Amino acid sequence: MxxxxxxALCAALLASSHDGPDPIGSWxxxxxxxxxxxxxxxxxxxxxxxxxxxxxxxxxxxxxxxxxxxxxxxxxxxxxxxxxxxxxxxxxxxxxxxxxxxxxxxxxxxxxxxxxxxxxxxxxxxxxxxxxxxxxxxxxxxxxxxxxxxxxxxxxxxxxxxxxxxxxxxxxxxxxxxxxxxxxxxxxxxxxxxxxxxxxxxxxxxxxxxxxxxxxxxxxxxxxxxxxxxxxxxxxxxxxxxxxHADPYLWIDPELRWVVQPYLQWATKDGMTIRWETSRPGSSEIRFGRAVEFSGEGDARVGLLPKLKSDASLVLHHELRLEGLEPETAYYYQAVTHDDLGRELASTFLSFQTACVGDTPFAFAVISDTQGNPSVNGRIAQLAWAQRPSFVLHPGDLVDTGSVKSQWVHEFFGSMQPLFERVAFFPVLGNHEQDARLYYEYMSLPDPEYHYTFVYGNAQFFMLDSNRQVGPGTRQYKWLSGELARSRATWKLVIYHHPAYTSDENDYGDTWSGPSTRGDMRVRALVPLFDKHGVDIVWNGHIHSYERTWPLRDDRARQSQDGTVYMITGGGGGSLETAGPIRPFFQNNVRHGHHYCMVAISGKTLEMKAFDLDDRLFDSLVIGK
The missing domain is CATH 2.60.120.200 (Jelly Rolls)
Incomplete structure (x- = not known):
């Protein structure tokens, strides 16, 4: 040909233009x-x-x-x-x-x-x-x-x-x-x-x-x-x-469709972030209000929302922040994109509620390690949504491999969409996210995004990345120490991925044949901070089972509520793991099985309930102050 x-001529000229080997294969x-x-x-x-x-x-x-x-x-x-x-x-x-x-x-x-x-x-x-x-x-x-x-x-x-x-x-x-x-x-x-x-x-x-x-x-x-x-x-x-130095080539889908349907992030008392992803670049538009106004009859009946927030920039990843909202208020919204051909893609009418203030009661779900199992995490999302949480905490391992886009699209957002389109989720990085760029592309969290804090009602949540260093003198340790010292919240709750205490059989030493550290010693360096500042509960994942400790203080179990409860809620989808044969001093309840938790707070009372895949209650906890 x-x-x-x-x-072949070009290759020969290139090879002869400078010193170097000759190829044995060239394509x-x-x-x-x-x-x-x-x-x-x-x-x-x-x-x-x-x-x-x-x-x-x-x-x-x-x-x-x-x-x-x-x-x-x-x-x-x-x-x-x-x-x-x-x-x-x-x-x-x-x-x-x-x-x-x-x-x-x-x-x-x-x-x-x-x-x-x-x-x-x-x-x-x-x-x-x-x-x-x-x-x-x-x-x-x-x-x-x-x-x-x-x-x-x-x-x-x-x-x-x-x-x-x-x-x-x-x-x-x-x-x-x-x-x-x-x-x-x-x-x-x-x-x-x-x-x-x-x-x-x-x-x-x-x-x-x-x-x-x-x-x-x-x-x-x-x-x-x-x-x-x-x-x-x-x-x-x-x-x-x-x-x-040529322009990048980014393939454009001829069809305008959802890649990731609308989901909620960074819920505050006066704002909400709404994100979605489309197959083609398009504008971003949120229609919203306190009620949908309908007009017409039958097939001609249409719904309208009175307010509009928009951005004309043509993008694939869409993000709009609604601000100036009223606390503790229900809003209805519709996400809309128009592409360069004038086609429109619009979501159904969806809803959210802004965060509460003071001692107003609220509830949230805790779901972790949803990785690689959309049938299970999708079931859990449906069960959790049925309980109408105010938001969701996710202690990491959202997906199995953080650098694989299809897992985010199909195995996380795709299966958990019925929950995340109506309540915001607050995640931390697990080891399976691999600190990949896709995590940061999909999340809207305060800088640097791998650690942050937020207040909801009378509780303050402290979110950490336990893949990074957290020991004394590190950035996260100093940040957490300062935030805990400044906090005036009734409830102090900490979330990160790797557990400081676990009964697992083999993640920290084979307990069937020898000793174990019974947890990640890197993050155990945080425990004195929790003791000093009166942290109420620490939620972790990583171990694909359920565990709740006694209240712990000074590395000892307390019979009163004068201590921190450590909970592993890693049953959101990952392959299940098992507790070892020896019961450690800190263990109160351990269970093999997929699950989720619901936590309700009203003033000085916190109630936690854990449910299995059949929505049966298998553990509960009440803390009063």
Whole structure:
């Protein structure tokens, strides 16, 4: 083909323009390089495309767009029978690629097996924030192989083409992004360790039991059996610098639809934040009022809301803050988006209530570890909504993998929408969120968003990120100490993910065969603060079961209410865990099973009730002051 000859000539010119290795495989992924589903290689084996083929134009031609669902290019169904030459000890992978959807296991070019402890092969890819380079060698072989997944430090820009290079010289792995060294590791050495059988794939992370599709562009990929020098990498980036500085390509859905339906955040006595996400950029509009005014009859009957808050900016993530509202007041709202074609997307009429003040009674739900189980967390959302909570506390692990967008869309917001469209939720980060950018894209919380406090009625809530340091002298410790000292609330309630006290069988030591710390010792450093300032209850997740302690003070159980009750409410959806065989001194009630809690506060009385998936009460607590 003419296009193949031109591409080969360009590759030869590029290789001869500076010192560096010659490729053993070179693939340009422009429309001219495809004959139907066949990818004509510049060097090496030809490829076979799967899924839809779409190409994105740029100033220098075009590039294949991988849809994240079905598109990939298979270069070899099994490297053991392929004619493609592979690196043995030294290697370089070079790619011009963009990422449109962050993913925990993103792949640009890979040949690997990573199944349990059996790890072999290599991959150039990305995670939820940065580019990655993974490789296994014989020098680091523990009997089953061991891949080092090296993460860069420079975040990629969504939709922007980046120059990404991974090298290995038998001693050191290096990862370059846009011509600069971004990470290196000496964890691997010697010859590359290959699996017996594996696919060689462009645009995916694929092994025997996993297949994750790339969403973004691949413009070109080259494979070498030598380790490129830093000068060669810089020169390679310089030749394509214009690609890096071109405008990003963000795929636009032809249909205007909900990606995430309206949900509520940051409820205060005089305001509410309403958010939603659409498939196409559009304007943001909230129609609201204290009552829906209906006119007309039958099919012509329409509802109107008297007030309007809007933003004409065309965006995918919509956020509007309603302010100047009355406390303890019911409002009705409708979220509306108009796209650039004039089409309208409008929600049904929904409702919320502003926060109460003083000693007015209120109630809230506590639901944690909803991760990866929409059938369970959806059921819990329905049960909790039936009790009409004022808001929801979520002690972390909202999703199973925070960098995977589909989990937020389908396994969290999608299943819990009936609850969150009518009551605000206040979350903290769990370990499964991975501090991913998607968490911050979806949440509207006070800066820095990973710790904050809010007042509701006569209670104050203190929200922490226990993935970060919380010991004495750290930012969060000093912040919490100051906030607790200033608080004049009747009830002081703390929420973070990892438990200071737990009866779990094996998270902090195998209790079936030996000792356990019975909790996360990092966060146990916070306990003296709770004792000093009279914190009433601490809610945690992380352990996928239910537990309530006796009131604790000075690391001892108290028979009176002079102490802090620690509760684990990790039964929101994650795979269930079990208590160990030995009952620790702090344990009052422990239960294996999915569940949620309802907490009601009226003046100086707090009532807590815990319910299972059949909505049966299995534990309760009353605290009076």
């Amino acid at each position: 003419l296009s193949t000859s031109i591409a 340009s992924l422009s429309s001219a390089d495809f004959d139907g589903a066949r990818l004509e290689a510049v060097l090496g084996v030809h490829g076979r495309a799967e899924g839809p083929l779409a190409f994105v134009e740029d100033a220098h031609g075009d590039a294949l767009y991988f849809d994240g669902r079905a598109t990939r290019v298979v270069l070899a169904t099994d490297h053991a029978t392929s004619e493609q030459r592979l690196p043995t000890r030294h290697m370089t992978i070079e790619a011009w690629a963009s990422v449109n959807t962050p993913a925990a296991w993103g792949g640009l070019l890979g040949l690997l097996q990573d199944n349990g402890d059996a790890e072999a092969g290599w991959i150039l890819g990305y995670d939820g924030k940065v580019f990655t380079f993974g490789l296994a060698s014989k020098g680091a072989d523990d009997g089953n192989g061991q891949i080092t997944y090296m993460q860069g430090k420079t975040p990629y820009e969504i939709g922007v083409l980046h120059h990404v290079v991974g090298t290995f010289d038998g001693e050191t792995m290096k990862l370059y992004v846009d011509g600069e060294l971004d990470a290196e590791s000496e964890a691997q050495s010697g010859d590359i360790l290959y699996p017996d059988h594996a696919e060689l794939v462009l645009g995916g992370y694929v092994d025997r039991n996993e297949s994750f599709f790339h969403n973004g562009r691949l413009r070109s990929v080259r494979l070498f059996d030598r380790a490129a020098s830093s000068g060669w990498v810089r020169a390679g980036f310089a030749h394509g610098r214009e690609l890096r």
